[in-house]
Amino acid sequence: MKAYHHLIKGPIITEKTHTQREAANKLTFRVSLKANKIEIRKAIEDVFKVKVLGVNTVHVRGKEKRLGKTHGMRPDWKKAIVTLAPGEKIAGFEAL
Numbered sequence: 754m755k756a757y758h759h760l761i762k763g764p765i766i767t768e769k770t771h772t773q774r775e776a777a778n779k780l781t782f783r784v785s786l787k788a789n790k791i792e793i794r795k796a797i798e799d800v801f802k803v804k805v806l807g808v809n810t811v812h813v814r815g816k817e818k819r820l821g822k823t824h825g826m827r828p829d830w831k832k833a834i835v836t837l838a839p840g841e842k843i844a845g846f847e848a849l
Contacts (some may be wrong), residue, residue: 757796760788764846765832778834780846784810784833793833804838 761810764770765781773779783810784793789809797805811834 758800759791759847760792760796761800773775773834774846778839778841780835780837780843782833782835784831786812786829786831788831790833793835797835801843803841803843805835807836809834809836814818 762783762785765783767781770779770781770826773781782793782797784796788796788810790810793808793810794805797803797808803822813830813832815829818825
């Protein structure tokens with residue numbers, strides 16, 4: 754069995770994700786750029802011991818930033834919106 758836990762970088766906690774969690778049992782995570790939906794599903798099920806119904810991913814482009822004459826870019830990143838089965842919960846998200 755492959756270890757998928759390194760694909761999940763952390764949760765994304767905002768007002769919008771909080772509303773999605775309460776209304777539709779959807780959780781949002783920051784994940785590796787190279788991760789695909791199948792690997793993300795297996796990682797969430799393996800690490801948190803829950804049943805995942807669906808995974809949607811969004812590739813977020815890094816913003817261009819300036820400081821005086823210097824130009825730079827923030828890094829690109831990927832987020833995954835995970836839909837859990839009815840009745841499934843992750844204990845760490847309930848406290849937030």
